Amino acid sequence: MxxxxxxxxxxxxxxxxxxxxxxxxxxxxxxxxxxxxxxxxxxxxxxxxxxxxxxxxxxxxxxxxxxxxxxxxxxxxxxxxxxxxxxxxxxxxxxxxxxxxxxxxxxxxxxxxxxxxxxxxxxxxxxxxxxxxxxxxxxxxxxxxxxxxxxxxxxxxxxxxxxYSDFGVAFNFIAIQSIINDPKFNGGDYGDAAELKGFEVARMAGMVTYRSGGMFNERFRRSTRGEIFEVESYLAYQGQKLAKRFDANSYVALLQAMNTxxxxxxxxxxxxxxxxxxxxxxxxxxxxxxxxxxxxxxxxxxxxxxxxxxxxxxxxxxxxxxxxxxxxxxxxxxxxx
CATH class of the missing domain: 3.40.50.1820 (Alpha/Beta hydrolase fold, catalytic domain)
Structure with missing residues (x-):
């Protein structure tokens, strides 16, 4: 590198x-x-x-x-x-x-x-x-x-x-609060970001804003996998995927920079x-x-x-x-x- x-x-x-x-x-x-x-x-x-x-x-x-x-x-x-x-x-x-x-x-x-x-x-x-x-x-x-x-x-x-729009700041606030209030966040001194469910939720919230409602509706069409909606499975996967490759403290720092x-x-x-x-x-x-x-x-x-x-x-x-x-x-x- x-x-x-x-x-x-x-x-x-x-x-x-x-x-x-x-x-x-x-x-x-x-x-x-x-x-x-x-x-x-x-x-x-x-x-x-x-x-x-x-x-x-x-x-x-x-x-x-x-x-x-x-x-x-x-x-x-x-x-x-x-x-x-x-x-x-x-x-x-x-x-x-x-x-x-x-x-x-x-x-x-x-x-x-x-x-x-x-x-x-x-x-x-x-x-x-x-x-x-x-x-x-x-x-x-x-x-x-x-x-x-x-x-x-x-x-x-x-x-x-x-x-940044107030709408964007609002979703950043949700993301930051979700991360820092995860019990395992421990004031930022966590062991592995992949263990932070709050980080996964933060990513899920962000994913909802990245594409249009029409695209979500057209892609998922209320389809299910067992008792789980496909859109729920998609968001859960995206949250887990990011938490495994990214750092939660970095995520918070960058969101705050965007806000200001x-x-x-x-x-x-x-x-x-x-x-x-x-x-x-x-x-x-x-x-x-x-x-x-x-x-x-x-x-x-x-x-x-x-x-x-x-x-x-x-x-x-x-x-x-x-x-x-x-x-x-x-x-x-x-x-x-």
Whole structure:
């Protein structure tokens, strides 16, 4: 697993996080324009992956894809506060010699972006062709446009709004309360996240918001397996699956970061191309388009889908051409030859 050390990072809170490392994936040929991909809440750095193990965005980024690794380098970091190799609650606190766990300091979306900016500098990257991401990754993408407009030609925020909706904050509250009130959570000093039923319930609550009600109804049709509804079995499986691969303290830290991010009043000095998705319960287009209309250089499309918020992870044939067209139109010398 590739990682880069950036030393100490001063957080927005004023706290100093020491010995920060970010795990990353880097694909494409050296010297090509760089596209930074930002993953969502429970994603990781493996956006492109390999032929044997395709990444979570292999349908969009890779050889011959909309984000073409024959033309661009693609770099993806596991977020600060994550649990796939980057500094987070599972990391060793240098002052105690034990994992931070719930003592990991509160972080923000801006902290994540600041860490990645430092990491890119360490990797010798002096500028980006674009930043692209959806959901939490879309929040980071917006923050890149606010904090470092001179560092990137354009940003592509997908399935996101300038600030998280009250509906989204409400579900995050349910998730956080479910986790921290699990008796085995033990103030964050639990043995194994897979033992936390509250973590499973938190994931179930999130899964309900990621797709439209119509899609749930069409997929499950009140079908049962014995005395269990298929939709109940599906949610239970998703909860168990995440609890086995993700850290609950990281989950809480990232949810809290999502809640506090807000660029509503920002006017970005960078080109913005945004996609929203119909039936997105968490980041509806009506929360994004008015803000885009106030930006000096923004354009957007609304993708019609029953997948709702998950639209940015599927049905690439419906919308990847928008990304490809805009990306290849950027004023980058290597693309204009």
């Amino acid at each position: 590739a990682s880069v050390s950036i030393g100490s990072l001063v957080l927005e809170s004023g706290e100093i996080l020491e010995n920060v490392e970010l795990a990353y994936e880097r694909c494409g040929k050296n010297g090509a324009p760089v596209v930074l991909v930002c993953h969502a809440l429970t994603g990781d750095q493996f956006a492109v992956g390999t032929a044997e193990n395709p990444g979570w965005w292999a349908g969009l980024a890779g050889p011959g894809k909309a984000v073409d690794t024959n033309k661009f380098q693609v770099i993806t970091f596991n977020v600060l506060g994550g649990c796939s190799g980057s500094t987070g609650p599972l990391s060793i606190n240098p002052h105690t010699g034990t994992p931070y766990r719930a003592a990991f300091p509160a972080i923000t979306i801006r902290d994540m972006v600041n860490a990645e900016y430092a990491a890119l500098k360490e990797l010798g990257i002096t500028g980006l062709a674009a930043v692209i991401g959806g959901s939490l990754g879309g929040m980071k993408t917006l923050e890149w446009g606010r904090s470092y407009p001179e560092f990137t030609k354009a940003i592509f925020p997908l399935a996101v709004t300038p600030a 991010h807000d660029v509503s009043e920002a006017r970005l000095e960078v080109e913005v191309f945004s996609l929203s998705y119909t039936h997105d319960l968490l980041y509806p287009s009506e929360g994004m388009v008015p803000w885009l209309k106030c930006q000096p250089n923004a354009s957007w499309e609304i993708v019609d889908t029953q997948f709702g918020h998950d639209g940015f992870l599927v049905e690439f044939e419906k919308w990847d051409h928008h990304i490809s067209k805009k990306l290849n139109s950027l004023p980058i010398p290597q693309l204009m030859q």
